[in-house]
Amino acid sequence: MGASSPPRVTGRLRRTSLVDQAIAALQAEIDSGAWAVGEKIPTEPQLVERFGIGRNALREAIRALVHSGLLETRQGDGTYLRATSEFAGALRRRTSCSELLELVEVRRAIEVEAARLAAKRRSDRQAAELERLLAESAAAWRAGDVGRLVGADVALHTEIVRASGNAMLLELYESFGGAIAEAIRTELLDTATYSRPTHSALVAAIVAGDPQAAAAATAAALDEVRIGRERRSIGQPSR
Template sequence: MVLSPVPGGSTVDAVLDQLQAQISDGSWPVGRRIPAELELAARLGVSRPAVREAIRALTHVGVLEVRRGDGTYVRSTANPRALLRRLARASIRDTFELQLAYDVQAARLAARRRTGADLARLEELLRARDEATEADEFGAADAAFHLGVAEASGNPLLIEAMRFFIDRLHESMRAIRLDREVPEAGPAAHRAVLDAIAAGDPQAAASAAAAVVEPTLAVLESLAAREEAAAAEKSEAGAGR
């Protein structure tokens, strides 16, 4: 299959579709080095960041492998598009439910395994989060702190899962910063997570991590229940006409 320009206005999904098609039809077999980002961007008629994001998504699910200084290689012919679509369509509530699971275990492990370098980096990431003002900047800084906790866990699978998930968390936190109806945990709650990790207290770290997510999740669940009730009421009213 030959790569063709992506229609204007298309998302990264369109780039993913083309890259996956090259792999699925055997044009790029396992072990093959794929074209460089710059070449792919030119052939697809898209920005280099769009290509980079698509490659990163396929790398996180094991389809591609990036070898520093060498290039990107096909690692598997499996098609992860269903998983990627579900992730893209996940609600903010779905995102926070998953974040709760990741964050609690990441904090627990980080309290056991963190190094001095980990703590210094987490301090910097927390400072950046506290100082962020614009919604997009805040979303990125919040996601970076949570990823930093996962990286301090020392669990390679948890780290990769969190890296795969982090863009969705970034977007969710950006949306929450713009929506005053949904609260987000402030500096004190995040400081409690870092303090417990620094103290080497796994249980306190896990509890603090849960306390960061649970209040926001409770409001999201309440809003979802309200929307479901309104939809059911509207449906019943329509059926009674």
């Protein structure tokens, strides 16, 4: 009896394999931090050349990551990174009022403890960076630049979590990065207000090494957002 022939790889199976390779290549770039959330990723020809993958497989891979919430394709503009994990992508898609309230509650649970720890553990370099980001937020607010303000505010809160010295807490918080940025943008567009005094008190408490004041300032800032969102959800004006 002669040796049997190896199984034939059908066009469909080979196609799936190529798409999987393209997805894996894109995911590796995302995981490595090559692209920041909100950044436009390289063009299709650039990615084809970089990965050595066919254009059709690449397009299917991009569609799959758009569906999962990691990428966003803008007609006539390009493709943007919207989240760094499927979990964060799913959070970003949850934009109803009640879900924004849930996100505020999650942020409160993480950020209050992070601020308390940051006040105890922050380095001099981190303290200086927090003051720089606070000044950047203030400048963006004065200029009326919402995009710049959102970026500075997200960076400020992320730096506070980083200053907590808890790597697991930071990783958890960063998984919410895209959703938090969208929520902050929504709040700014809905209310046209930014709580500079509360943010100033928060940074001052961390720089001064006062854990209790830092935790209280964080709770106050997020409670202000929560109350405003609850009022808008039932049609009451924010104060």
